[in-house]
Amino acid sequence: MSEQVDITDYVDSESKQDSAWVEKRLGEVFNSIYSGGTPKKGVDEYYGGNIPFVKIEDLNEQKGEGVSTAEDYVTKQALEETSTRAFDSGTLLLTIYGSLAETAIVQSRVATNQAILGLWDAEEDNVLYVRYAIDNSQPRLESLSRQTTQANLGKGIVKKHKIPIPPLPEQRKIATVLYTVDRAIKNAEAIVDRLERFYKGLYQSLIPRGVDHEQYDNVRILGRNVQIPVSWDVTTVSEACSEIIDYRGKNPEFSDEGIPHLRNINIERGEIILDDLKHVSAETYDEWMTRGIPQEGDTLLSTEAPMGKAAVLPEMKFSLSQRLIVLRPGEQFDNRFFAHLMGSPFVQKEYEARATGSTVKGISNYNLQEVTIPVPPMKEQEEIAQRIDETLDVIQINEQEVDRLKRLKRGLMQDLLSGTVQTTDTTIEVPEEVAQYG
Structure with missing residues (x-):
């Protein structure tokens, strides 16, 4: 099971928003905001290169992690001759079509299509904190999109969108708290994934192989030969x-x-x-x-x-x-x-x-x-059922831990990103994974 993570480990729950907090438009946070584009299909010179061409589905698959890979890849020639654009590591990606206001941070140079904005060159703020602030305001961004004909987020809407900005040391501490919970969620989800794979393997080994058998009979079922224990x-x-x-x-x-x-x-x-x-x-x-x-x-x-x-x-x-x-x-x-x-x-x-x-x-x-x-014999049926049920119980316990951590993160985001709860007087060691973003 994942390590226990609790809000009281990091923050002073009695604190209120400091006057040093301000609201900034994203156009003020980032000096550069641009969308990508799609190279013309069928032009061999544009595809099959070494630059990941990130689309919304690629971003969603790597949600919560840095983006560095994609299903498709484009060439340097595509960047030079088409509207597609490359973004370097540290760039914040934001979806503006379809699945709106999903975010990710670029880990190594990628290109994107027109459904994704790249936001970079934030001189004064921590990009990871900004990402969490955007995630927390996703419902508001989605409501703004409904004010347009096509229910998309234009670059103008994004540039005008405001988020709460505390002093930089506070940004780093908040980002550290949320990053720590994200890491715990990722670890807990990895445990569930491993248990799911074990469960499927257990299922397939117990039915129809049974428990600790050495002798099997061939049985013909719907034209296929199946081996089952001789006692079955x-x-x-x-x-x-x-x-x-x-x-x-x-x-x-x-x-x-x-x-x-x-x-x-x-x-x-x-x-x-x-x-x-x-x-x-x-x-x-x-x-x-x-x-x-x-x-x-x-x-x-x-x-x-x-x-x-x-x-x-x-x-x-x-x-x-x-x-x-x-x-x-x-x-x-x-x-x-x-x-x-x-x-x-x-x-x-x-x-x-x-x-x-x-x-x-x-x-x-x-x-x-x-x-x-x-x-199978009744005793073996009971043993098989017990083994499967015990595995399912462990999966359920770990899924509940994932849910608990996600609820914790939602509560932390609401409290920390509004300034209701602060980390100002709390000693938090900011890791390099957070400090690298500003």
Whole structure:
């Protein structure tokens, strides 16, 4: 888990904004503000060079980090003969089309297209602090863009945009605090990424390889040879389930409150996520839920858009959306294992092989019942489910840490960048990663 980071480590929460704070327009902070351009497509002399050609999607992929790479590269000739422009390290990039007011700082020389402004030559201020101040004012910039016909940010709007500017030593301290939290967020996200990769590898090794087996049988499923442990059996979904409840078709009429209504988006990693819920009235529920009532321990499976997400149902009353099927496994299955099995990449391949539809692929109730699945001994099912669940628990704990750090950063930005909380009387060592920007 990431190191704990707290606002009280850095600031005096009783302080108020100092009179030395001023508001500056970005055109006053930076002596130079220019947009890039796109070299003409199809001209070989312009593309394939060694200068990264940064577009919005490149900036978004490297969000929170310095920009130094891109999907496309241009040549020196493109810089000399077209409207594209190169920006050196330390330049602040700001998106003005599409995804508005996203920022990044150039780490090594790049070129940009016309959707990105480059802001550089800030003689008096710390560019990293300015970047955080712009990020904090992003909603205001977005509202200014809506005052134009095309909902873009023109260079004129950006140059006139005002941000709060404290004395330079305070800027560096504020930037250090926020940079420290950003680094903690990045580390926590890296842990989650590693755990996600471990989880996927664990999933694929346990289903259908099992736990500590040495002997395997070849089983033919939909034209492919699959190896499963010799102690495992195989069956079909139809034979495995004591009941299958299908509510696919159309959705019921929703209401502002009432009984929760589950949709595809409420299934995530074998769990029901009670966020972004729709609701139905009690009357609608009684009219709608006539094909069978789901029970605690049933598996909820999405049959399209996306296909193959599965979760164990908790003990609660809810209605079901289209594209969802309830599977009630028989006594030969552990409920948790069955849900993990039905959502596994191994079984997903069978869904895809049996799916129909041209625009959106989905699996019908009939084809779903014909899907072949392995049946490990009960004790091994429980062990597999436990291993997967324990890994998911660790992922969830670390995701909560990422969320905590992001909430902390939002609070710090609001307090520090408004001057409500100051670092003036706090000793903060400014690292070179911050000091290099002014």
